[in-house]
Amino acid sequence: MYNMKKDNEYKGFWFLPDKPTIRVAGVLYFKANDSIKLELIGGFDSELTEIIKSKTVEIIYGVTSKAEKITLFNCFPSYSLNFSSDHPLVKYSCQYLIVGKHLQSMDDGTFNKIRVEMSSLYNWIPAGIIKHSISFLEEGKLKANFSLSQNDNWGKRVESDKFIISFLSSFQIKSRVENKQTMIENTFFEISKKNMKSSFIELLTSVNIFKQFLSLASLSSIDYLKIELFDSEDYQQIKSGKKIFHPTSLLYIDRNNNYRTSKNDSKYLFKYEDIKNQYANIIKKWYDVKNELAPIRNHLIESILQKRIFTSLDFLILVQALEGFHRRFIENKRTSLNNRVTFFTLKFSDILKVNLSKKDILSVVASRDYYSHFFEEKENVLDGIELYHLSEKLRILLICCVLSLIGFENEQINLLINKNYGS
Numbered sequence: 001m002y003n004m005k006k007d008n009e010y011k012g013f014w015f016l017p018d019k020p021t022i023r024v025a026g027v028l029y030f031k032a033n034d035s036i037k038l039e040l041i042g043g044f045d046s047e048l049t050e051i052i053k054s055k056t057v058e059i060i061y062g063v064t065s066k067a068e069k070i071t072l073f074n075c076f077p078s079y080s081l082n083f084s085s086d087h088p089l090v091k092y093s094c095q096y097l098i099v100g101k102h103l104q105s106m107d108d109g110t111f112n113k114i115r116v117e118m119s120s121l122y123n124w125i126p127a128g129i130i131k132h133s134i135s136f137l138e139e140g141k142l143k144a145n146f147s148l149s150q151n152d153n154w155g156k157r158v159e160s161d162k163f164i165i166s167f168l169s170s171f172q173i174k175s176r177v178e179n180k181q182t183m184i185e186n187t188f189f190e191i192s193k194k195n196m197k198s199s200f201i202e203l204l205t206s207v208n209i210f211k212q213f214l215s216l217a218s219l220s221s222i223d224y225l226k227i228e229l230f231d232s233e234d235y236q237q238i239k240s241g242k243k244i245f246h247p248t249s250l251l252y253i254d255r256n257n258n259y260r261t262s263k264n265d266s267k268y269l270f271k272y273e274d275i276k277n278q279y280a281n282i283i284k285k286w287y288d289v290k291n292e293l294a295p296i297r298n299h300l301i302e303s304i305l306q307k308r309i310f311t312s313l314d315f316l317i318l319v320q321a322l323e324g325f326h327r328r329f330i331e332n333k334r335t336s337l338n339n340r341v342t343f344f345t346l347k348f349s350d351i352l353k354v355n356l357s358k359k360d361i362l363s364v365v366a367s368r369d370y371y372s373h374f375f376e377e378k379e380n381v382l383d384g385i386e387l388y389h390l391s392e393k394l395r396i397l398l399i400c401c402v403l404s405l406i407g408f409e410n411e412q413i414n415l416l417i418n419k420n421y422g423s
Contacts, residue, residue, distance in 0.1 A: 002030075002099055002226070002249040002251055003225060003226055004032060004223070004224050004225055004226060004251055004252075004254065005032045005033070005223070005225055006032055007029075007030060007031050007032055008029075008030045009028065009029050009030070010027065010028040010030075010062065010064045010068070010070060010099075011026075011028075011065045012025075012026075012028075012065055012068075012070070013026075013062065013063055014026050014038065014040060014061065015044070015060075015061050015062075016044050016057070016059070016060065016061070017059055017102075017104070020061075022044055024040045024043065024044060024090075025040070025041050025042075026038060026040035027039050028070065028072070033253065033254075033255070034253065035093060035253060036093065036094040036095070036097050036251070036253065037091060037093055037094070038060065038062075038072060038075065038091065038092040038094060039090075039091050040089070040090045040091070040092075041089065042088065043090040055077070056075065056076050057077065058073065058075075058105075059072065059073060059103075059104075060072040060075050060092065060094070061102050068099055069099075069100060069101055069102050070097065070098065070099055070102075071097075071098040071102050071103045072092070072096070072097060072098075073094065073095055073096040073098075073106055074094060074095035074096065075092035075093070075094045075095075076092060076093045076094075077090060077092050078093070095253075096200075096252045097251040097252065098200065098248060098249070098250060098251075099248065099249040099250075099251070100229075100246065100247065100249060101231075101234075101248050103200075105199075106199060106201050107199045107201070108200075109196075109197040109198055109199055110200070110229075110231055111193075111198060111200060111229040111230060111231055111248070112192060112193045112196070112197050112198070112230065112231065112232045113190065113191065113192045113193065113203075113229070113230040113232075113245075114190065114200075114203035114204065114207050114227065114228070114229055114230075115168065115188050115189070115190045115227075115228045115230070115247075116188065116189050116190075116207055116224055116225075116226065116227050116228070117186065117187075117189075117224070117225040117226040118189065118211060118214060118222050118223065118224055118225060119222055120214060120218045120220060120222055121187050121188075121189060121214060121222075122185075122187045123218075123268070123271075124187075124214060124217060124218060124268065124271050124272055125155055125167055125187055125271070125272035125273075126185075126187065127169035127170070127185040127187045155167030155168075155169075155187075155272070156276070156279055156280050158279075158280045158283055158284060160284065160287065161194075162193065162196070163191055163193050163194060163206065164191070164192045164194065165189070165190070165191050165192075165210065165283065165287075166189075166190050166192075167188065167189060167190070168187070168188040168189075168190055169186070170185065170188065189207065189210055191203065191206050191210075197232070200229055200250055203229065204227070207227075209286065209287060209290055209297075210283075212297060212301045213283065213286050215301050215304070215305060216269065216301065216304060216399075216402060216403075217268060217269055217271070218267075218269070219267065219269050219304065219305065219421070220267075224254055226249075227249065227251070228247040228248065228249060228250075229247070229248040230245045230247060231245070231246075231248070234246045234248075267420065268420060269399070269417070269420050270416050278407065281407055282406050282407050282408075285406040289405065289406070292328060292329070293328075296321065296324040296328065299317065299320065299321050300321050300398065300402060302317060303317040303318045303321040303395065304395060304399055304402070310388050310391070312371045312383070313371075314391060315367065315387055315390070315391045315394075316368065316371055316372055318391055318394040318395055318398060319337070319372075321398055322340060322341065322344065322397065322398055322401070323337060323340055325398070325402075326340040326343065327340075329401075329405060331343075336365075337364065337365050338361055338362075338364075338365050341361050341364055341365075341394075341397075342361060344397050344400070344401060345361070345397070347404075348397065348400045348410065350410050350411075350414065351396075351400055351410060351417060352414060352417075352418055353418060353421065354396060355393065356393050356394075359380070360390060360393060362380045363380040363381070363382050363390055364390065364394065365380075366378045366379070366381045367380070367382050367383075367387060396417060396421065399417065399421070400417070403416075
């Protein structure tokens with residue numbers, strides 16, 4: 001399984017789907033958080049003029065020296081010419097890298113399951129496989145006992161009409177120098193389609209919705225670490241009758257490095273343990289409102305996350321998200337920003353950290369007009385640290401809106417925000 005955060009390279013022969021006999025030697029480089037680049041010694045066209053004329057290639061196939069099948073999507077060419085050489089160096093920058101299959105298109109309905117490892121997921125719902133106890137012996141010595149177990153109720157499996165979402169756990173022992181061994185457990189998130197197959201893009205979109213949920217829960221940017229796709233017809237059956245499904249890896253460049261990452265467990269807004277009794281209902285609601293949230297979902301999550309550098313644009317994103325939320329879920333008609341913010345302030349007045357005053361609301365309106373519509377500066381326009389503090393109040397208000405939408409009651413929202421946000 002290939003890691004999205006580790007560099008890798010693939011040596012082999014490369015060809016176009018409609019010209020399988022014309023194969024060109026080259027190396028594919030995957031540089032984490034940077035690029036997917038294919039370097040060919042020569043091109044798919046024999047004539048130099050045709051090579052230079054070539055445009056974006058939708059699909060390139062490869063077979064590596066390890067006999068791995070590779071599919072590259074959306075490949076953009078560039079060239080390095082040396083007129084003393086018979087072979088130009090042709091380079092392609094690619095958008096998606098599939099290791100394990102040759103797909104006919106990005107819409108190819110090949111897979112029925114996607115499994116991912118994400119940053120912060122293990123801390124949000126620890127696998128709980130390793131159980132340990134420490135006992136004190138005579139002469140001040142300690143004895144540690146370790147055992148492996150799995151609670152059947154760990155990580156509820158949630159079903160809808162079209163798919164199943166669940167958590168999986170893994171455990172491995174890694175040997176190190178000096179005969180030392182390290183026990184490692186991990187948590188994975190999985191979506192399985194019922195009685196149907198989907199493209200990798202559709203499955204990635206489905207898992208992205210949970211990724212945004214985890215961003216909300218952790219108040220941080222979430223990275224994919226590993227992505228595996230499964231085809232229900234691609235497996236090896238052993239003597240016992242058990243089917244071992246062959247994974248296909250998906251790699252792409254997820255450019256998402258402008259946010260603070262939550263390292264401290266106490267900074268999570270909520271963890272699985274906090275919502276385990278209502279998790280099924282909450283996650284179903286999160287997926288049920290995906291279409292209603294679609295135009296503003298990314299906007300909402302982006303505005304909730306705390307960036308390393310604050311600017312007036314971050315304030316505007318929060319205001320626009322609150323306006324969009326109010327119009328989409330509360331009142332679908334024109335009304336003033338003052339009325340929208342006042343509504344939310346009253347709705348969540350029993351949440352201690354929602355403490356916008358009438359003057360704050362006036363400052364929200366005046367500052368929005370100044371930074372967004374270039375109105376003349378008025379008395380209530382804020383900037384610098386004052387605008388930042390006002391934005392923090394709006395961020396808390398927006399978090400309350402999203403939590404309320406997916407089934408949290410005000411009492412629980414108040415408890416979670418006072419316990420975990422901004423402390």
